[in-house]
Amino acid sequence: MKLQGSCHCRAVRFTVDSHTPYPYMRCYCSICRKTAGGGGFAINIMGEAKTLSVRGKKHVTQFRARIRGQDDARGTLSPGRRHFCAKCGSALWVADPRWPDWVYPFASAIDTPLPKPPEEQEIMLDYAAKWCAIPEGRGHSHFREYPKEGIADWHAKRNLTVK
Numbered sequence: 001m002k003l004q005g006s007c008h009c010r011a012v013r014f015t016v017d018s019h020t021p022y023p024y025m026r027c028y029c030s031i032c033r034k035t036a037g038g039g040g041f042a043i044n045i046m047g048e049a050k051t052l053s054v055r056g057k058k059h060v061t062q063f064r065a066r067i068r069g070q071d072d073a074r075g076t077l078s079p080g081r082r083h084f085c086a087k088c089g090s091a092l093w094v095a096d097p098r099w100p101d102w103v104y105p106f107a108s109a110i111d112t113p114l115p116k117p118p119e120e121q122e123i124m125l126d127y128a129a130k131w132c133a134i135p136e137g138r139g140h141s142h143f144r145e146y147p148k149e150g151i152a153d154w155h156a157k158r159n160l161t162v163k
């Protein structure tokens with residue numbers, strides 16, 4: 001399915017093809033929370049990098065987070081590149097050179113109606129803010145960090161891959 005996305009001020013618009021458009025994974029890591037997650041989490045879906053087409057490229061800026069461990073004051077730069085609009089600050093997509101075939105748009109940037117996920121995963125809960133009420137019960141699975149099951153596998157296993 002072709003997804004259309006944009007930032008809030010519309011300086012940046014993009015399209016990307018996705019077979020995996022269900023926004024089922026809520027990430028509570030501190031980077032998502034600070035940069036894109038007003039509710040304490042952000043949701044990324046997955047599209048095919050080679051189909052990404054961007055209008056207003058000059059307004060797109062990248063951010064690479066510095067990840068600090070407990071005994072590691074300087075930290076290391078995250079390989080993930082968080083793309084956002086320099087004019088309005090909207091989070092747009094993440095690209096990571098470790099997975100060059102894919103691009104990970106923020107569900108919040110997508111204008112095309114996305115399919116509603118039949119279940120959700122709450123991930124990176126070791127880093128969640130204390131004030132976050134994490135949804136639980138039927139239809140919710142919790143993970144301290146990333147789940148082993150990737151976005152493509154999640155869709156395939158549930159027969160939700162979109163042709």
Ligand SMILES: [Zn+2]
Binds near residue numbers: 011089
């Ligand atoms: Zn903008």
